[in-house]
Amino acid sequence: xxxxxxxxxxxxxxxxxxxxxxxxxxxxxxxxxxxxxxxxxxxxxxxxxxxxxxxxxxxxxxxxxxxxxxxxxxxxxxxxxxxxxxxxxxxxxxxxxxxxxxxxxxxxxxxxxxxxxxxxxxxxxxxxxxxxxxxxxxxxxxxxxxxxxxxxxxxxxxxxxxxxxxxxxxxxxxxxxxxxxxxxxxxxxxxxxxxxxxxxxxxxxxxxxxxxxxxxxxxxxxxxxxxxxxxxxxxxxxxxxxxxxxxxxxxxxxxxxxxxxxxxxxxxxxxxxxxxxxxxxxxxxxxxxxxx
Amino acid sequence: xxxxxxxxxxxxxxxxxxxxxxxxxxxxxxxxxxxxxxxxxxxxxxxxxxxxxxxxxxxxxxxxxxxxxxxxxxxxxxxxxxxxxxxxxxxxxxxxxxxxxxxxxxxxxxxxxxxxxxxxxxxxxxxxxxxxxxxxxxxxxxxxxxxxxxxxxxxxxxxxxxxxxxxxxxxxxxxxxxxxxxxxxxxxxxxxxxxxxxxxxxxxxxxxxxxxxxxxxxxxxxxxxxxxxxxxxxxxxx
Numbered sequence: 001x002x003x004x005x006x007x008x009x010x011x012x013x014x015x016x017x018x019x020x021x022x023x024x025x026x027x028x029x030x031x032x033x034x035x036x037x038x039x040x041x042x043x044x045x046x047x048x049x050x051x052x053x054x055x056x057x058x059x060x061x062x063x064x065x066x067x068x069x070x071x072x073x074x075x076x077x078x079x080x081x082x083x084x085x086x087x088x089x090x091x092x093x094x095x096x097x098x099x100x101x102x103x104x105x106x107x108x109x110x111x112x113x114x115x116x117x118x119x120x121x122x123x124x125x126x127x128x129x130x131x132x133x134x135x136x137x138x139x140x141x142x143x144x145x146x147x148x149x150x151x152x153x154x155x156x157x158x159x160x161x162x163x164x165x166x167x168x169x170x171x172x173x174x175x176x177x178x179x180x181x182x183x184x185x186x187x188x189x190x191x192x193x194x195x196x197x198x199x200x201x202x203x204x205x206x207x208x209x210x211x212x213x214x215x216x217x218x219x220x221x222x223x224x225x226x227x228x229x230x231x232x233x234x235x236x237x238x239x240x241x242x243x244x245x246x247x248x249x250x251x252x253x254x255x256x257x258x259x260x261x262x263x264x265x266x267x268x269x270x271x272x273x274x275x276x277x278x279x280x281x282x283x284x285x286x287x288x289x290x291x292x
Numbered sequence: 293x294x295x296x297x298x299x300x301x302x303x304x305x306x307x308x309x310x311x312x313x314x315x316x317x318x319x320x321x322x323x324x325x326x327x328x329x330x331x332x333x334x335x336x337x338x339x340x341x342x343x344x345x346x347x348x349x350x351x352x353x354x355x356x357x358x359x360x361x362x363x364x365x366x367x368x369x370x371x372x373x374x375x376x377x378x379x380x381x382x383x384x385x386x387x388x389x390x391x392x393x394x395x396x397x398x399x400x401x402x403x404x405x406x407x408x409x410x411x412x413x414x415x416x417x418x419x420x421x422x423x424x425x426x427x428x429x430x431x432x433x434x435x436x437x438x439x440x441x442x443x444x445x446x447x448x449x450x451x452x453x454x455x456x457x458x459x460x461x462x463x464x465x466x467x468x469x470x471x472x473x474x475x476x477x478x479x480x481x482x483x484x485x486x487x488x489x490x491x492x493x494x495x496x497x498x499x500x501x502x503x504x505x506x507x508x509x510x511x512x513x514x515x516x517x518x519x520x521x522x523x524x525x526x527x528x529x530x
Contacts, residue, residue, distance in 0.1 A: 079449075083496065105456040108448055108466045119449060126453035127496045141496070159457035167478045170490050171454030177493065186457055229458045229465060 002099040003071055004043040005153040008182055008207045014270035015291060016073060016184065016209055017282065018045040021061045023054060030061060034070055036279045040286050043100055045073040045184070045272070052079065052112025059089060063096040073155065073184075074098045077106025082122040083131065083141060090135055094150035102155045102184065103128040103175075126174045129154055133179030154179050158208070159186040159230035160197035169200050176206050184272045186230040187213035189221075189237060191263035198267040209270035212260055214253050214278050214285070218242035254281050258288035265289070293322040293416075294389035295423045296329065296409040298337075304385065305344055307406050314346060314406070315381035317370070317396055318353035319360035319388035325417055328409050329387025331356070337387060337408065350377030360392035366399040378403075431501030431519060437489055439480035444497070446473030452494040 007014050017037040019030045034044050044065060048058040062072035074093050081089060090101065105125045109117040123131065131141045138149040156175045162168050172183065188194045188210050201208065213231075215221055218241040221233035237256065244252040261271050271291070275282055286292050298304075308314065316338045324330025329337075331353040338351040352374045354360050370378050378384075383404035386393045389411040397405055415423040428445045434452070435442050444450045448466040455474030458465030462475040481487045500520040507518045516525040 105449060105451065105458075107458065110448075110466045121449045121451065122499070123496050124449070124451040124453050125456075126493065130493075157457065162457065162459070163461070164478075166487075167455050167474060167490070168457065170487075173491060174453055174493055227460075229460045 002043075002153040004073065004100050005181070007042055008269060011269070013265070013291070014042045014209060015040060015286065016043050016045060016270065016272045017041040018047065018272065018274045019061070020047045020050050021055045021058060023056070025056060027056070027061060027064060031064060031068070033275075033279045034065055034068070037282060038070060040282055040292070041273075042270075043071040043073045045075055045102060048075040048077045048104070048106065049080065049112070050107075052107045052109050052114070052117075054112070054114060059093050059096065059098070062093070062098045066097045071100065072098055073100040073102050075102045075104060076128070077104050078121050078123050078125060078128055079106030079109065080117075080120055082120055086123060086128060087131060087135060087140055090132055090152070091146075091150065094152065099151070100153045100155065101132060102157065103132060103180070104157050125156055126171065126178050129156060129175055129178035129180050136179070153181060155182040155184060156180040157185065158183050158201075160188065160194055161186060161190065161230040161232055165197055165200070169197075172201060173204060176204055181206060183208045185209070185211040187211045187224075187228075187274065188264055189215070189231065189233045189260065191260065191267075193232070194264055195267055207269035209272045210261075210264045210268040211272045211274060212257055212264075213274045214257050214276060214281060215241060216253060216276070216278065217249060250278065250281060253278065254284045254288055257281075257285045261285070261289035261291065265291075293325060293414065293423065294391065295412045295415045295425075296323050296326050296387075296389050297412055298328045298333070298387065298409050299407065301340065301344075304406070304408055305341075305346070308346060308383075311347070313349050313380060313382045314341065314385050315349050315370075315374070315378050315383070316341070316351035316408070317360065317366075317384050317386045317388070317392075318351070319392050320354040320356045321359040323360070323388040323392070323409065324353075324356065325420075326423065329353070329360075329392075334387055337385070341385075349380040350374055352377075360386070360388045361395045363395055363398055366395050370396070370399050429502075430497060431506065431517070431521075432498055434494060437492060437494060438477045439484060439486065439489070441473070441477050441480055443473050443477060446471075446476060448473070452497070454490065 019033045046058040046062045049055050058075050062074040065072040103125050109119050132154050136151055138146050158172045159168055218238050221238045224231045225233055316334050318329040318334030334351045334353040338348045341348050352369055384396050385406045385408045386396050387408040393405050413425040415425045417423050430444050448464050459472035462472050464470045464472045481490050503520040509516045513529040514527050516523055
């Protein structure tokens with residue numbers, strides 16, 4: 001049984017991590033990244049051709065985590081697969097002992113490295129959840145009975161920092177109705193904004209795992225503010241990073257990330273740490289955030 | 293209306309064989325509105341080709357407001373009015389949409405054709421200089437649930453159940469100058485006091501209604517839409 005499901009259903013606070021499959025067939029680095037997280041996280045997300053850039057598939061990498069006794073959260077986007085492929089991939093994933101699935105829309109192909117690709121989006125993320133729930137119940141989306149069924153623990157994403165946040169909240173409710181049992185969020189840098197979102201969605205009763213991206217520099221903060229939807233790094237935090245000498249940046253990153261985690265902890269049921277290469281900082285962040 | 297834009301002149305010339313004699317055909321309706329193949333553009337194209345050494349036997353455009361995709365009209369125009377000129381031509385260069393191209397083929401019983409335009413979308417003529425797309429011709433209209441705005445068309449991903457997380461300040465992730473379709477739908481439903489409708493689940497599209505080619509037959513007050521989803525007949529009177 002999914003440990004992620006077990007812990008969340010017991011009301012426990014969870015930590016999840018994330019790895020990005022490489023562009024190629026050598027999995028050594030990404031599996032090493034996963035090993036770094038082994039003792040600290042309940043599950044590890046495996047991204048699905050993140051930013052619409054061609055990569056090895058998330059199912060293959062998730063299956064390799066299973067082989068090593070690590071629990072993956074298999075990210076599955078609607079961008080590249082029609083309803084036949086989505087359902088078939090879900091069944092395949094179950095056959096590889098993958099139990100957690102994060103159903104997401106997926107970045108548009110024009111943001112990636114195959115800009116002329118046909119965007120599929122035959123289903124949207126709400127519909128995908130619906131279909132995955134149906135597979136769990138033993139039926140495909142054409143209402144045909146399966147000879148045996150999976151039992152996925154289904155999750156989805158939400159972006160709490162968008163303004164206005166209401167459309168996200170409306171869609172979040174639809175995702176829950178469609179079968180979503182946990183949420184992971186876009187990176188949170190403003191605990192105040194996150195609190196507003198948490199207040200609006202508390203009554204939904206579905207665990208929310210707050211996303212935390214390790215902030216490496218003021219330049220990164222400014223870049224994300226301009227280019228990444230739903231991320232707004234407060235000016236005070238940008239100055240804090242800017243005033244830090246280069247040699248102390250990692251120390252500062254640990255301090256800032258741990259602080260954000262401590263602030264959002266009472267408002268959610270877990271944190272999803274996205275280290276973006278600074279994986280070695282994760283143990284220290286968890287310690288300073290008083291999560292261990 | 294079908295929006296069209298002329299192909300680059302080099303591409304048009306490259307598609308003609310040496311010595312090929314051409315008759316240029318335009319459309320007095322959609323292509324005229326797009327300034328890609330109305331009467332002035334059709335005459336101009338004939339001149340542009342002649343200046344490049346192409347033999348143009350003549351040119352014709354349907355009357356102002358009349359579409360080139362009306363077979364009976366095109367038959368009369370090409371086989372009677374312009375009979376002498378079309379008989380001398382090896383092929384037709386059509387400044388219209390793909391429907392117009394096929395109509396010319398039908399009218400001339402399989403005449404050779406060249407596309408002078410790219411057909412880009414079906415759109416609303418907002419004013420004389422601007423046409424934009426609000427419908428994707430999907431065969432299954434859902435705007436009843438979205439305040440009259442089509443998410444299949446206005447959302448870059450065609451999402452039916454709300455926005456992705458990619459918009460910044462109401463602008464789409466694929467182009468920060470483009471409105472997020474779901475932001476428009478949200479604003480519209482809120483303005484109408486119908487935001488509760490956004491919470492309704494919209495089921496996946498029946499793509500077999502969108503599989504081409506499709507047809508529509510009319511008989512009296514009845515119309516029959518035929519697609520891979522089957523035949524669907526409705527009456528437009530009680």
